[in-house]
Amino acid sequence: MQNENPVIYQKKRSKVTNLNEDVVINELEEENIDQEEIFDLIRNINDPEHPLTLEQLNVTQLELINVKGNLISVNFVPTIPHCSMATLIGANIRLSIRVCLLRSLPKRYKIDIHIEKGTHQSEDAVNRQLNDKERVAAALENPHLLKAVNQCLARTA
Amino acid sequence: MIEVKSIAITSEDTIWDFIQINNNQNLIYFEKENLVNFNLTTNSKSVIKLNKDTNKRTLRHLAKSSQYLATAGFDSKVNIFDITTDNFELVATLEGHENEVKSVEFSYDQNFLATCGRDKTVWIWEILGEDDFDCVAVLQEHTQDVKNLKWSPTDNILLSCSYDDTIKIYKQDENDDDWYCFQTLSGHFTSTVWCVDFNFDGSKFCAVSEDKSLKIFVKEGKSNKFNLFQSFENICSRAVYTCCFLKDEKRSLIALGSGDGSIKVLNSNKNDGLFSVLHNIESAHEDSCDINKVSFGSLNDEDVLISVADDNQIKFWNLN
Numbered sequence: 360m361q362n363e364n365p366v367i368y369q370k371k372r373s374k375v376t377n378l379n380e381d382v383v384i385n386e387l388e389e390e391n392i393d394q395e396e397i398f399d400l401i402r403n404i405n406d407p408e409h410p411l412t413l414e415q416l417n418v419t420q421l422e423l424i425n426v427k428g429n430l431i432s433v434n435f436v437p438t439i440p441h442c443s444m445a446t447l448i449g450a451n452i453r454l455s456i457r458v459c460l461l462r463s464l465p466k467r468y469k470i471d472i473h474i475e476k477g478t479h480q481s482e483d484a485v486n487r488q489l490n491d492k493e494r495v496a497a498a499l500e501n502p503h504l505l506k507a508v509n510q511c512l513a514r515t516a
Numbered sequence: 517m518i519e520v521k522s523i524a525i526t527s528e529d530t531i532w533d534f535i536q537i538n539n540n541q542n543l544i545y546f547e548k549e550n551l552v553n554f555n556l557t558t559n560s561k562s563v564i565k566l567n568k569d570t571n572k573r574t575l576r577h578l579a580k581s582s583q584y585l586a587t588a589g590f591d592s593k594v595n596i597f598d599i600t601t602d603n604f605e606l607v608a609t610l611e612g613h614e615n616e617v618k619s620v621e622f623s624y625d626q627n628f629l630a631t632c633g634r635d636k637t638v639w640i641w642e643i644l645g646e647d648d649f650d651c652v653a654v655l656q657e658h659t660q661d662v663k664n665l666k667w668s669p670t671d672n673i674l675l676s677c678s679y680d681d682t683i684k685i686y687k688q689d690e691n692d693d694d695w696y697c698f699q700t701l702s703g704h705f706t707s708t709v710w711c712v713d714f715n716f717d718g719s720k721f722c723a724v725s726e727d728k729s730l731k732i733f734v735k736e737g738k739s740n741k742f743n744l745f746q747s748f749e750n751i752c753s754r755a756v757y758t759c760c761f762l763k764d765e766k767r768s769l770i771a772l773g774s775g776d777g778s779i780k781v782l783n784s785n786k787n788d789g790l791f792s793v794l795h796n797i798e799s800a801h802e803d804s805c806d807i808n809k810v811s812f813g814s815l816n817d818e819d820v821l822i823s824v825a826d827d828n829q830i831k832f833w834n835l836n
């Protein structure tokens with residue numbers, strides 16, 4: 360385990376109560392989504408190491424999401440600033456956020472995911488790998504990685 | 517430019533590539549674990565079955581010679597089909613790359629095949645006849661994932677471009693026939709170079725990048741080295757994934773496709789040869805989805821531009 364004693368943060372109250380999957384999808388197709396709806400999609404992704412969500416670990420934060428028309432930018436804060444980009448844990452978190460949004464949003468949305476500035480030693484290298492669509496496609500054909508990602512996404516809508 | 521034809525592909529996977537064969541009468545693409553041979557005159561299609569272990573992985577790139585069709589796969593294999601046979605018989609599987617193969621191309625004289633991939637290498641295979649492909653070089657010049665390859669249409673000069681932001685140019689040593697890198701173009705791009713393509717005589721080539729730029733390079737007479745000719749920074753608002761040069765002596769056209777959903781065509785001015793945007797189609801495919809490949813081709817003997825995007829449609833655009 361790389362991060363044995365994570366700091367746990369208070370969960371924000373969900374904007375939509377009684378979240379119904381069909382309702383969410385219809386809303387997404389008809390009108391542009393906002394930053395809170397994006398946050399609701401990714402807040403419940405599980406951390407691969409702990410029975411905690413990315414929201415509880417402050418990895419995903421409402422303030423780090425930006426929506427402009429069909430452009431969605433999501434920044435996140437890694438749990439530890441030095442975790443190697445080669446480790447499966449870090450890769451899973453990053454990939455899980457991207458896959459969650461790819462699966463939930465219509466294709467017209469362009470998604471950019473970045474590490475929040477100043478929170479990781481190799482930001483640029485991680486950001487590039489994360490936004491290379493060919494590398495993401497190849498990663499999702501790796502059955503071990505796909506299984507791990509699906510476990511992270513088990514509690515999302 | 518007007519859309520004159522479209523083909524919808526039934527697939528949940530990204531469609532990355534297509535290729536015209538048989539004097540442009542047929543179009544080959546990947547659909548649901550099979551290769552499809554689509555007849556553009558009759559609009560009928562036949563399925564070319566692939567062997568079981570290859571069909572679970574993405575086919576990233578297709579190439580052809582007069583005899584063969586080659587596929588570059590994320591399963592690390594290159595499969596060679598004989599397109600002169602009725603059922604496109606699989607005649608060779610080239611193994612050696614450690615992981616995803618990203619691009620494959622036949623040389624203009626059809627004596628060589630080049631492959632490249634995620635393992636940072638470029639391989640050159642000599643085609644010896646009798647479906648025999650012999651690896652003659654493994655070039656380890658790039659420091660990252662090699663994305664795309666292109667041979668000159670007039671001699672055995674090869675380009676490769678990479679996630680390491682550079683373009684490398686290779687040729688064969690005149691004395692000992694060894695392949696080597698004789699030029700590296702670095703400092704021109706600030707991110708992944710996704711695609712390169714030569715013009716009709718190999719005197720120019722274009723390159724596009726994740727950094728949203730298009731750059732055109734020209735061969736200097738004596739040294740045979742390439743220098744930057746023209747640069748378009750931020751020609752698109754997102755990554756540019758694909759570019760192609762029309763192989764025509766009379767018309768100098770470049771087409772490109774971007775992650776911003778646009779397709780652009782540039783032509784060159786007769787006086788100084790400088791390029792400018794002639795056509796710009798914003799949201800060329802449904803919902804401004806990413807354009808994965810553009811290629812010049814023909815439909816009913818008319819010049820067209822063909823594109824494929826994340827909406828899994830192949831579209832044909834009239835160039836006139």
